[in-house]
Amino acid sequence: MKNINLYIVLLLLTFGFTNAQQTPAKKQSKTIAIKGATAHIGNGEIIENSLIIIKNGKLLNVVDSRIVKIKITDMEVIDATGKHVYPGFIIPNTTLGLVEIDAVRATDDDSELGSWNPHIRSLIAYNTESKVVESLRPNGVLLAQVTPRGGRISGTSSVVQLDAWNWEDAVAKEDDGIHLNWPSSFSRGRWWLGEDPAMKMNKNYVKQVKEITDFFNATKAYAKGSDQTLNLPYEATEGLFNGSKKLYIHVGNEKGIIDAINFSKENGVKDMTIVGGYDAYKVTDLLIKNNISVLLKRVHSRPGQTDDDYDLPFKTAKILVNKGVLVALEGSGQMERMNARNLPFYAGTTAAYGLTKEQALQLITLNTAKILGIDATYGSLEEGKSATLFISEGDALDMRTNILSHAFIDGRLISLESHQTTLWKRYSEKLKNQD
Template sequence: MKKTLIFGGLLLSAVLTYAQANISPAKPQSKQIIITGATIHIGNGQVINNGYIAFDKGKITAVGEGAAPNAAGAEIINAAGKQVYPGFICPVTTLGLIEVEGGAKGTVDDEDTGDLNPNLRAIVAYNTDSKVIPTVRSNGILLAQPTPNGGTISGQSSVVQLDAWNWEDAAYKTDIAVHLTWPAAGGGGRRRGPVVAVPGAESPDEARIKSLDAINNLFAQVKAYSEAAPSIVNLKLDAMKGLFNGTKKLFIIADGAKEIIEAVTFSSKWGVQAVIVGGKESYLVTSVLKAHNVPVIIRETQTLPARDEDDVYLPYKLPKILQDAGVLYGLTGIGFWRQRNLPFEAGQAVGYGLTKEQALSMITINNAKILGIDKTTGTLETGKDANLFISEGDALDMITLRVDNAFIQGRNINLDNLHKQLYKKYADKYSLKTD
């Protein structure tokens, strides 16, 4: 029986990985590469027509208009009529942590038992062999922030680049944030429903107060611990020290206006840098967010509003509202495989007030700023990492996006994926066109 189970497991693993056996991480950049003749979207609102971009040893060395200088010995990529973009960045995702949604335990590793787990590091569970990752990066998403779930404090997250042999190779910036789910207040909302009182049971309000007390007590302990510099390391408290010295941010999941105000007040009280994740009702409290310099990571635009009485198009309009209010905002999607739609959700906001370049910034430089990696990526500027891709059309439009080449730190990555392989397989069978 034991031998049968082992054989079955090996067979399943072989089936899952066979289709991607030929997709390996790219080798380091060996010579200068110059892309010429393209429309270059810098990521900060600037667009260069008939431009060039050069990079060597993984770093961008020149960007400009017209003919590229010092092209001798370089590999030239003629991108006339095409678009060049910074690699898209996906924050707050379970990409690489979940392989089969709702599947066997071995395919899901995004949370652990317990309610307060700040010492858990999502990056050590990040699976670089996930067959979902190549399908996502084929749409221009080159960096991500695998994030833990579960409990009130779920753990720490890091930023990874999406072409690596293992999690150590993938690490782009480690342990940048601690993730907190703010206790939700009761009351209306499309998905909240009525609260039914159970005799003798703890009421929702009592449970919420208890949870808030536990959070405040933990932060008091961390502050005292960080100031005392004890000789014995407490892993939970030590993991949160970075919140008090500015090396980590506190990502707070909060949707309602009341919860957002409470979360901002809480972070201000403890002197930590906060980021609101979700923020469905952030449009109601933009003055609070701006006054405290708290950014918002919007969790998808292709959804319904939180309340029945809200404008049905409110989720599409939210980026524009935050833009006009001067609040820094980024965008993520739901789950893991749906992150491939990230550029299209950004593009949807263009129909509701954003310019195309503002929508692009939302998933490039804005996300980079929020994650604290804007010094090395997020825009196509000299000195930054060569994280970029070439598209035949508008990368925010699902009809015209077609990524021809993608580079992570100058490495020309393999854009094959399971979906492309399956399409080719059955296109051959039924004599369909593959281009």
């Protein structure tokens, strides 16, 4: 019996090792020079024949090699002539690493019971061993804002880099903001209960908004008090009033966006972003006046209303950018974790519908970094910033040419292997042997 148990343990260990995520890369030990590539800086600039020096995980130099000459003979040189270099793409508002298999409850940790959970931290539930996480890196997605779901206040998100042993190693920005789901002023009838499925006014809208106001008032009263029992939800929310945390309000309709902005102003919230923002293009003046940024809902979506333009989801980013709104792309929705790998192609679609390629690139690099508060370190190829970048055979916003040869996170050369690439190689060999 003991021998049988031993065999079972060995079998499970073997299965675990053969199916585990790629081993995280080691810390950079030698200075690296990437020469000859077209560098897409992420701030709208391009350097056609670039020289990029990476030292101690940072970008030491990002220059035009035709103008600036730097001795690179003592460095590890990567000849990227004819290729393209991009800053690592950033996916915000994602449950990446919080759920592995939707049908297996034990792997689903993206929400908590209750409605008021600002103290729930997504970071400590983040699974660095997720096969979904490793599938994003071959498309250039190297950072993510891991965000909880559910309730009126879902919890607190954090920003992680996608090559780590554990959540402690993964942290790029800890507890960056709190996520509030704004009530909808309209609702659909529950057809499965025999109700009219058409849109109708939400009779509880005013009551639900008041509940949010009451919670915020209670938090401010708690902060002014002393010698009281510790209240974790209130403690977590205090950061919204001193500027240490951002408030992300998930809302799509025009009235909801207007009410959410006014609510934030009235309650002294220092920093706020609209998440989803389907109707944001209708209130651009209000957004700009109040310095409100937008994480725009998934580009590859159908129009929300029957009288909307068929291509509205594709061109909304251009409308917002042209008006001067700080906008970035997010990818929540059906199969959001798996579809997160398509982030660069969402940006590519916005380029097809009016933005320049460099403007589209900003939607998933520097703009996102600014909104998440990590632009001092990530989001663009600028000297002194983290060497989080990748080399692509061609245009990284085009699925036909987004083919990575190298990727770095904080200067570490990471693996681009995944479960999918393993299977691709396996069955390629099978087909080759049949010829």
